[in-house]
Amino acid sequence: MLKAFDANQAAHALRLAQATLQNEADAIAALNDRLAADDSVVQAIALLLNCKGRVVVSGIGKSGHIGRKIAATLASTGTPALFVHPAEAAHGDLGMVTAGDVLIAISYSGESSELMTILPVVKRMGTKIIAMTGKPGSSLAEIADVHLNVAVAKEACPMNLAPTTSTTVTLALGDAIAVALLDLRGFKEEDFARSHPGGALGRRLLTHVRDVMRSGDAVPKVQAHVKLTDALLEITQKGMGMTAIVDGDNRPVGVFTDGDLRRMIEKVQDFSKVVIGDVMHANPRTIAPEKMAVDAVAVMEEFRINQMLVTDADGKLVGALHIHDLTRAKVI
Template identity: 55%
Template sequence: MTGHSTDLKSLGLAVIETELAAVAALKQRIDDRFVSACDHLLRCQGRIIVIGMGKSGHIGGKIAATFASTGSPAFFVHPGEASHGDMGMITDKDVVVALSNSGETSEIMTILPLIKRLNVPLIAMTGRPTSTLAQCATVHLDVSVDKEACPLGLAPTSSTTVTLVMGDALAVALLESRGFTAEDFARSHPGGNLGRRLLLRVSDIMHTGTAIPKVGVNATLSEALVEMSHKGLGMTAVIDEKSRLAGIFTDGDLRRLLSQNIDIRQGQLDEFMTVQCKTGRSEMLAAEALELMQRHKINALLITDEHQQLVGAINMHDLLRAGVV
């Protein structure tokens, strides 16, 4: 079994070494042709249309998705379907990115005259610079490899990896050139964790109005406990006669009082509340509020405006429900 395990590890490492070498060779191909391809894509007034068959098609779908999620509108068109009606999805304002390791894929060759007739820029990624597709392209990007990682030299492995990496290089170069930001990325991923972290603000999840636990500075400890029980946020704000925040009283404060044998039915709240408590603003990102709470080891945060008026409250459970944590 030990010898068998060693053989499997060696085979796996050989694949990785082969593909690493293939990707490393791409460094020499980030040249003027790469810049020209980027210029055509940046000037595109329509969509980036990615086409490819078989394994190249799978890679093409990923490249199109990466373009789209990083600020360059794009979609994948199956070349076989294109010759049966889907060519209508390509307009004269688009740019076509065609993937074919051989550069002679029959389904792409069939629609190549139609693409040329539209007079749109054609960016080809092939493993053969002398192929028909490469020769007909506006810009050809060489994604050839010395050998596939497959020991038979047949299954697309290194070639698909290199094509994917070249596609990523194009997408990220465009992202940087467009000044695409993390917030832009989040807007195209509103359902994901990153979207929630970068777009969700405290105002979207905070408790407001009568849902905010609050008592006056002259309240007793027992009145504060009743308010905390009713509102269920594990704390209550303490406000002065002008509705400005004066302090906070939390479950933690209550536990400390109980350990001191203080009569909570008789005590005055202002003797035991925390006066200089941490606060947030409604316009803060929820992720910023989370960082603030974690840094100060607190489970709830009161939200005030610029005049120290109490406008909301959140706790760790709110952030959990919103998917920020």
């Protein structure tokens, strides 16, 4: 069981938490001011934008964790990137790096021995180097083609030892660079979806009607001359709450839904002689199978319908779509 805080401890903890956030916010604001004072970040963005290979990010310890996140953000926003651990690079993984790549090396001290072991080799290969350090006069800053200064006045750690504010500033600068590149590359929602096919946006923007529609025998349909009772049997068997009414060429000429049936009950006593063609809704709304599923959602919402027919280029019925199909596919 956790020990309860007394009022003084709770107040002290809150002050520390708020001081940490304020410290990190102030450091990011200071970084923002530094960016306006020189063109280093513009140089870095230009190098990355014109990179013919991939962006390779490297760092060790907390800098390595930040580097992994920067590489992941770049990769998911249109800039091919990967993380290489500097110690592993010194034992073979340096083969992942080519002359056409750009290396982002992260070390707050700028003296990380693991990084400094591999950087002369990378430099001889002709690979461009962007350094992110808090020490402009460090060995890493000196060897780099572009140095990004992520210095902070003080870590949020009360002992000024644990990387806290410095890692936050480095991460924020990585995000800033990724967003600038995203915009310069003309990266769109569709591009983001392609790199996130398992996410909600990917499902929305990559799912076509053909991927979720019901087809073949699962599509309820009858011809206009059949009795309403037969049409109701088709509705019940196919479980879509409606049936399409088609002509002899399998082109939909109407639709009849559960809602239509409920409204008929108030007016018609004997269903046995009713022909479906006389009570159907003519000219039903249809959609093509190659359309995006989100387009079907938009039509359904606009016209407040739960089902839609799917027709090919010749106007023939090839499928049917229920709002529940879109929900199950997580398009909605």
